[in-house]
Amino acid sequence: xxxxxxATFTTTSDxxxxxxxxxxxxxxxxxxxxxxxxxxxxxxxMSRAARRVAQAMRxxxxxxxxxxxxxxxxxxxxxxxxDSPGYRQQKQRxxxxxxxxxxxxxxxxxxxxxGALDHLLWSEPL
DNA sequence: GGGCTGACCTACT
DNA sequence: CAGTAGGCCAGCC
Numbered sequence: 001x002x003x004x005x006x007a008t009f010t011t012t013s014d015x016x017x018x019x020x021x022x023x024x025x026x027x028x029x030x031x032x033x034x035x036x037x038x039x040x041x042x043x044x045x046m047s048r049a050a051r052r053v054a055q056a057m058r059x060x061x062x063x064x065x066x067x068x069x070x071x072x073x074x075x076x077x078x079x080x081x082x083d084s085p086g087y088r089q090q091k092q093r094x095x096x097x098x099x100x101x102x103x104x105x106x107x108x109x110x111x112x113x114x115g116a117l118d119h120l121l122w123s124e125p126l
Numbered sequence: 127g128g129g130c131t132g133a134c135c136t137a138c139t
Numbered sequence: 140c141a142g143t144a145g146g147c148c149a150g151c152c
Binding site for chain 1: 133134136
C-alpha cells in the first residue's frame with residue numbers, strides 16, 4: 001500500500017521540489033500546534049523521509065520566516081540537545097503560543113495538528 | 127564506490 | 140518510563 005510511493009528521490013531537483021513542499025507544510029501549521037517530522041514528511045509526499053525534514057528546514061532562507069519550532073519528534077519532544085540555544089528558543093516560542101510542556105514533552109493528542117481537532121470534537125465540555 | 131553521520135521512526139525489552 | 144536495535148536515505152568526506 002505504501003509501495004506505490006518512491007523510496008528515494010531520483011534526482012536532486014526532485015528532492016528540491018519536495019523541500020519546497022516541506023516548507024509549505026510547515027508554514028501551514030496553525031499557531032499553537034505542532035506536527036512531527038514523520039507527519040511533515042508524509043504530508044509533503046514522502047512518508048519515509050522524516051530525517052530529511054530537518055535538512056529541509058535548515059536549508060530554508062531566513063527571509064522565509066519558517067515556523068520551524070512547530071516541528072517536534074514523534075515522542076512530542078524537541079529534537080535538539082536540551083542545553084543548546086536552539087532547544088531553549090524552540091521551547092520558548094512554543095510556550096508563547098500556548099503549547100504546554102509536561103516534563104519536557106508535549107501532549108500530541110492535544111497540540112498535534114490532527115490531534116487538536118480530535119480533542120475539540122471529543123473532549124467533554126468544560 | 128564505501129563508510130559515517132544525522133533537528134527521525136517503530137518495535138521490542 | 141528508559142534503553143537498544145534495525146531501518147531509513149541525502150550529504151559529505
